[in-house]
Amino acid sequence: MSKIDFSNVDFETLIVHAGQEHDPAYGALATPIYQTSTFCFDTVEEGAAKFAKQIPGYHPVYSRSGNPTTRAFELKCAAMEGGEDAVATASGMGAVGSVMLAFLKTGDHIIFDDSVYGGTNFVAESNLPPLGIEVSRVDTANIEALKAAIRPNTKIVYFETPNNPMIKVTDVAAVKAAVGPDIRVVVDATFAPPPIQHVLKLGADIVLHSITKYINGHGDALGGVVVGSAADMGVIRANCMTKINGCPPSPFNSYLVLRGMKTLAVRMEKHCANAMEIAKYLQANPYVKTVYYPGLESDPSHELACKQMENGMFGGMVSFELNDDVKGLSSFEAGKKLLNNLTIPAIAVSLGDPDTLIEHPASMTHAGVAPEARLAAGITDGLVRLSVGLESAKDLIADFERAFAAI
Numbered sequence: 001m002s003k004i005d006f007s008n009v010d011f012e013t014l015i016v017h018a019g020q021e022h023d024p025a026y027g028a029l030a031t032p033i034y035q036t037s038t039f040c041f042d043t044v045e046e047g048a049a050k051f052a053k054q055i056p057g058y059h060p061v062y063s064r065s066g067n068p069t070t071r072a073f074e075l076k077c078a079a080m081e082g083g084e085d086a087v088a089t090a091s092g093m094g095a096v097g098s099v100m101l102a103f104l105k106t107g108d109h110i111i112f113d114d115s116v117y118g119g120t121n122f123v124a125e126s127n128l129p130p131l132g133i134e135v136s137r138v139d140t141a142n143i144e145a146l147k148a149a150i151r152p153n154t155k156i157v158y159f160e161t162p163n164n165p166m167i168k169v170t171d172v173a174a175v176k177a178a179v180g181p182d183i184r185v186v187v188d189a190t191f192a193p194p195p196i197q198h199v200l201k202l203g204a205d206i207v208l209h210s211i212t213k214y215i216n217g218h219g220d221a222l223g224g225v226v227v228g229s230a231a232d233m234g235v236i237r238a239n240c241m242t243k244i245n246g247c248p249p250s251p252f253n254s255y256l257v258l259r260g261m262k263t264l265a266v267r268m269e270k271h272c273a274n275a276m277e278i279a280k281y282l283q284a285n286p287y288v289k290t291v292y293y294p295g296l297e298s299d300p301s302h303e304l305a306c307k308q309m310e311n312g313m314f315g316g317m318v319s320f321e322l323n324d325d326v327k328g329l330s331s332f333e334a335g336k337k338l339l340n341n342l343t344i345p346a347i348a349v350s351l352g353d354p355d356t357l358i359e360h361p362a363s364m365t366h367a368g369v370a371p372e373a374r375l376a377a378g379i380t381d382g383l384v385r386l387s388v389g390l391e392s393a394k395d396l397i398a399d400f401e402r403a404f405a406a407i
């Protein structure tokens with residue numbers, strides 16, 4: 001057992017140590033990779049007792065329902081968010097799907113924000129309706145619109161804060177106050193993990209992440225996690241994750257995530273500082289019409305972000321739109337040239353990596369969203385999304401200067 005009192009330490013200490021016990025076999029400091037599908041019992045009686053959970057302590061029986069490396073990852077995530085328990089999944093979409101399967105049935109109603117990640121948008125528009133689940137879309141930052149969308153059969157309100165790709169911030173406490181105790185508020189906090197915000201403390205019932213992004217933070221593993229009450233996590237694990245969805249992460253990926261999470265606090269500080277510098281640079285750039293970054297005083301989300309996001313950190317994601325006319329080119333054509341001219345940012349979807357990544361939502365992450373719905377959510381053809389990495393901000397800005405000049 002760890003000797004640390006986690007209720008009394010700073011986030012930097014918690015994220016290094018929480019969830020990770022020294023290995024009981026040899027005292028290894030790093031959590032070993034338990035690369036096994038199954039676990040052996042000395043006797044039939046022992047196996048039966050472990051299946052029946054009659055023996056105190058953690059006793060995995062099969063890696064789909066539990067694995068020690070993955071359990072350490074789950075416990076670290078629960079501690080990170082201040083939740084009672086967590087369930088790890090093989091990807092962020094595994095986390096999204098697990099929540100839907102666990103808490104929705106035919107005849108239920110779910111409200112999604114009008115702009116969510118393209119994969120989640122597909123779940124809302126194409127996966128849930130054929131199951132007889134009613135879906136509404138509203139701007140969840142508009143509390144009056146949200147209240148108006150609630151029906152007697154509403155079970156979940158689902159949004160991302162900040163959202164993908166508009167970096168819009170939704171007031172978690174105001175949403176929970178508006179929907180009351182009987183509707184689960186589910187927040188995808190992938191774009192701004194702790195220590196930037198702790199949405200359970202703000203009133204969310206469930207928080208989920210694509211671990212693939214900042215939390216693993218090295219661009220080398222897919223993963224997801226759901227965090228919330230022990231009761232809700234029990235439902236997800238028993239009914240969904242280990243059954244109909246069956247999507248645990250591999251022990252090796254859980255090990256990578258544990259390793260990545262140790263540096264989450266320092267990485268997020270640098271991502272945020274770099275993003276603020278790049279956002280200010282883009283805002284002052286004559287070819288840029290609008291910059292979406294909640295750290296900018298001019299951003300419509302700024303006031304709320306200052307209240308809801310912690311330690312003066314606003315995340316590492318910046319979106320921006322070029323002018324309608326850039327050197328005689330449309331914003332779309334100029335955007336393509338800009339991306340192609342850059343040398344440091346990689347043109348790639350995903351986010352939260354040490355490498356700066358740049359993408360075009362209308363043709364990449366949000367290509368599957370109907371054009372009218374895209375426009376209604378502000379995703380124009382000229383919108384560019386930037387995941388600001390851990391390089392030198394000075395070098396990144398110099399690269400943008402070169403790339404703009406060469407359009």
Ligand SMILES: Cc1ncc(COP(=O)(O)O)c(C=O)c1O
Nearest residue numbers: 091092093117164190210212223
């Ligand atoms: C906000 C958000 N949620 C969920 C996902 C899905 O995560 P994954 O790719 O790990 O399945 C993504 C992927 O980009 C995302 O941006």
